[in-house]
Amino acid sequence: MIRKLKFENKFLLLYIFLGGCWILFSDHVVLLIVSDTETLSMLQTYKGWFYVLFTALIFFRIIKKHIVKLRNAELKAVRNDQLKTKFIQNISHEIRTPMNAIVGFSELMLDEESIEPETYQFYAKNIAGNSNQLLSIINNVLDISIIESGNIKLKKENIHLHPLIREVLGNLQSVLKEEVTLVYDFPENGEGVEIFTDRTRLQQILNNLIGNALKFTEKGQVSVGYTANKAEVLIFVKDEGIGISKDELSTIFNRFIQSSTGHKNYGGTGLGLAISRELCTLLGGKIWAESELNKGTTFYLTLPLRSE
Ligand code: ADP
Numbered sequence: 001m002i003r004k005l006k007f008e009n010k011f012l013l014l015y016i017f018l019g020g021c022w023i024l025f026s027d028h029v030v031l032l033i034v035s036d037t038e039t040l041s042m043l044q045t046y047k048g049w050f051y052v053l054f055t056a057l058i059f060f061r062i063i064k065k066h067i068v069k070l071r072n073a074e075l076k077a078v079r080n081d082q083l084k085t086k087f088i089q090n091i092s093h094e095i096r097t098p099m100n101a102i103v104g105f106s107e108l109m110l111d112e113e114s115i116e117p118e119t120y121q122f123y124a125k126n127i128a129g130n131s132n133q134l135l136s137i138i139n140n141v142l143d144i145s146i147i148e149s150g151n152i153k154l155k156k157e158n159i160h161l162h163p164l165i166r167e168v169l170g171n172l173q174s175v176l177k178e179e180v181t182l183v184y185d186f187p188e189n190g191e192g193v194e195i196f197t198d199r200t201r202l203q204q205i206l207n208n209l210i211g212n213a214l215k216f217t218e219k220g221q222v223s224v225g226y227t228a229n230k231a232e233v234l235i236f237v238k239d240e241g242i243g244i245s246k247d248e249l250s251t252i253f254n255r256f257i258q259s260s261t262g263h264k265n266y267g268g269t270g271l272g273l274a275i276s277r278e279l280c281t282l283l284g285g286k287i288w289a290e291s292e293l294n295k296g297t298t299f300y301l302t303l304p305l306r307s308e
Contacts, residue, residue, distance in 0.1 A: 007066055011059075018058070022051050087256040091269050094137050098130035105130075129174065140271040143204075144255065147278045154198040154282060161233065162192030164199065165224060168206045172214060180217050185225030193228045196306045201279045205287075208272040209237040209299045215266055216297070217241030232285070232305055238298040244291040252289070253277045261293075 002010065030043050043050075105123045109115065115123070146152050169182060176182060186192060195202075206224075213222045220240030227234050244252060248259040255274040280287040284304045291297035 011062065014062075015055075015059075018055055019051075026051070083256040087270065090256075090258075090267070091137065091141070094267055094269055095134065097267070098134045098137075101130040102127050102134070137269060140269060140275060143275050144271050144278075147275065147282075152282065154201065156196055156198050158194050158196055159199050159202070160192050160194055161226060161235075162186055164203065165192075165206060165226075165235075168203055168210060169224065171207070172210055175211070175214055177214070177218065179219040180214060181221050182214070183221060183223045185223050187227065193226075193233055193305065195233055195303060197283050197303060201283060202303070205276045205279050205301065206235070206237075208276045209301070212272060213237050213239035213241065213297070213299075215268075220296070228305070230305070232302050235301045235303070236298055237301075238296065240296040243293040243295050243297055244289070245293050249289060249291055253287070 002013070005013070026047060030040065030047075034040050034043060105126045109120070109123050112119075165184065165186070169184065172182075210222070210224055213224075217239045218241065222237070222239045222241075224235075224237050226236065242261050244259045244261075248257075251257045252259060253273045253276075256270040257274075258268055258270040277287050280301060280303070285302045287299065287301045289297055289299045
């Protein structure tokens, strides 16, 4: 019951308790320790001061601890608030860009009387590409709220890793830049290892990691591969892109966080890695990154081969 009391009420109770103890027991305690009358009368004179000093020390410690806790909570709230504002600005921009493209190309299709088949294809491709981009932003926002509410449901099944990774790579061919090569580095064994996990969620994680590697690499190689032992599989996505500084590497898995270089030139919402980390934990695995600024980044992901 005392645990449920507010801090100020607990504090008042403690104050009364300590005062009561002092009034009731201080004389007995003094008599136990001291026997000669001179010291006894001196202690009696300064008894009040001892109490003030003793309680001041205790109360100072308690109040200091409480204030530090409050200050930290306030700083966290302010930081969250700033992050959310930044997120809203980012996301508005991220939504407006593909929306403008969709509206623009649709209007062109409606306005032009006769469109060459190639131009028609070009407009349609742009509309489809931008619609997909929009959909993935909306999916990310929905996913993070489902994960936060704890309502995410996993559907695990046996999956062969090679075809799954190849499918993800195939879907990302459209965003491949001219000077970037995408290679995979699989162990030579047919369909690859079999893993019991949630196909859609694993695809989503790989999509985020490989999508980021392709997005943040202007020139060079992006390689995707894995190694496996009897218990788990280690998947890696290695790029030769802009890299992430040491300071920022520890925070990029947090919601809405983007590295300074990544944010400036590439846009994004800062949700992909936060979602990937949450999903990975739900699947019983771990995710981390190693990076060097301007050299490249490698993301690692471990998953148990079997988990219930
Ligand atoms: P988004 O890419 O939408 O901003 P993510 O959560 O996927 O959100 O990534 C967070 C940030 O981490 C990115 O903004 C970028 O700064 C950094 N980042 C992620 N992957 C890479 C990578 N492969 N190379 C360099 N920076 C990366």
